[in-house]
Amino acid sequence: MKDRTISRCMTSRHILLRNASQLLTLSADNTNPRTKEGMRDLGIIERGNVWIKDGHISAVGVEDERVHEAETIIDCTGKVVMPGFVDPHTHLVFAGSRENELAMKLKGHSYMEIQQAGGGILSTVRKTREATNEVLVEEALKRLDTMLLHGTTTIEAKSGYGLEPITELRMLEVIRDLGKQHPIEIVPTFMGAHALPPEFHGKREEFIQSMIGIMHTISQEKLAEFCDVFCETGAFTLAESETILNAAKANGLGLKIHADEIENLGGSTLAAKMMAISAEHLVKTSEMDIRHMAESGVIGVLLPGTPYSLMMKEYADARKMIDMGMPVALATDLNPNCWTESMQLIISMACYHMKMMPAEAIVASTINAAHAINRAKTVGSIEVGKKADIIILDVPNYEHIPYHFGVNLVNTVIKNGELVAGGQ
Numbered sequence: 001m002k003d004r005t006i007s008r009c010m011t012s013r014h015i016l017l018r019n020a021s022q023l024l025t026l027s028a029d030n031t032n033p034r035t036k037e038g039m040r041d042l043g044i045i046e047r048g049n050v051w052i053k054d055g056h057i058s059a060v061g062v063e064d065e066r067v068h069e070a071e072t073i074i075d076c077t078g079k080v081v082m083p084g085f086v087d088p089h090t091h092l093v094f095a096g097s098r099e100n101e102l103a104m105k106l107k108g109h110s111y112m113e114i115q116q117a118g119g120g121i122l123s124t125v126r127k128t129r130e131a132t133n134e135v136l137v138e139e140a141l142k143r144l145d146t147m148l149l150h151g152t153t154t155i156e157a158k159s160g161y162g163l164e165p166i167t168e169l170r171m172l173e174v175i176r177d178l179g180k181q182h183p184i185e186i187v188p189t190f191m192g193a194h195a196l197p198p199e200f201h202g203k204r205e206e207f208i209q210s211m212i213g214i215m216h217t218i219s220q221e222k223l224a225e226f227c228d229v230f231c232e233t234g235a236f237t238l239a240e241s242e243t244i245l246n247a248a249k250a251n252g253l254g255l256k257i258h259a260d261e262i263e264n265l266g267g268s269t270l271a272a273k274m275m276a277i278s279a280e281h282l283v284k285t286s287e288m289d290i291r292h293m294a295e296s297g298v299i300g301v302l303l304p305g306t307p308y309s310l311m312m313k314e315y316a317d318a319r320k321m322i323d324m325g326m327p328v329a330l331a332t333d334l335n336p337n338c339w340t341e342s343m344q345l346i347i348s349m350a351c352y353h354m355k356m357m358p359a360e361a362i363v364a365s366t367i368n369a370a371h372a373i374n375r376a377k378t379v380g381s382i383e384v385g386k387k388a389d390i391i392i393l394d395v396p397n398y399e400h401i402p403y404h405f406g407v408n409l410v411n412t413v414i415k416n417g418e419l420v421a422g423g424q
């Protein structure tokens, strides 16, 4: 994209995207998340056109004679047009950064060792507690701008760097305010059980009860749609995770879980048992866990940026998961340990490190990602009636997206029918 400006001004109400070399509609029966061969069906229309009217998609197809009706025509010759990326797992709101940990990792220290030495999540918690809402908003807005420029139009964002009622609630309020200020739609998740803060050392049960104690307010004030928990040695046990998720369910929140990231404690099978909407990470997930998840339709949200930034040898076994019928989505996991806003990079990693086919990685970053945050009725595909969240990429075909990596291939971003980035 040459002009990296983000404009929030209104554009024409009637836009025609014309003559895309490949229009990836992702249209099909999208009632349920895609599995198996459904994950390879991009619904491609060659020389495709999309009509946008009043923020929504009003027609999809090939060239027709109504061209003169458009107020704005964008020529997409030689380009790919597809739904905006959906990023269903981010820790968008945080203060500070942790680049100092890279040298520690290079010296062989593990993620949990760094955390035990006061770094990792806990160092971000200290900085986040100290930061004002204004600072948190300002920092997060920069990340949202970068996401939008890289083609992401809907995201999920978690709390979890407060680990005390006041800062957890503040984080969720910041997420709500960000959604009002920025074109990207943000789906909020409460993740009070992200780590045990030092002041609760030896008082695990008390901490868990304090987080459960604010769930009622969170749900009443609609500050979150989902609850997530970090089920891991050094974070929360399987039994604790179940307690937290049961309380979340009782408060009407949807369920998510960080499972099998470093060790397998049984988190993904718990997700299947509790009918969670998704389980995330899944690097150490066993074949039996995959079977349980496939049977209950839990979406595996895979985050290849995390093993990459943790310098792990292993990545989630996406190939096996897809072949065994599990619906798979992709996300950045954007956080101070794994800092990328780019779903394009994640798609590339998914192909090169997790053996996903390019088409599967695109389904996982659009319609399946939308399912993972309960937004599949409104975004994730280019179908009549859906929000006009559409991106135009400077590539001749979709296979170019993972293949040509490390640069921004997005030329134009349209959110809710408005031209919000590029396209000049």
Ligand code: NIG
Binding pocket: 091, 120, 121, 124, 230, 258, 261, 306, 333, 335, 336, 337, 338
């Ligand atoms: O999903 N694993 C737990 N939480 C985040 C990392 C948070 C952090 O390191 O700040 C994750 O990878």
Ligand code: FE
Binding pocket: 089, 090, 091, 258, 333
């Ligand atoms: Fe995460």
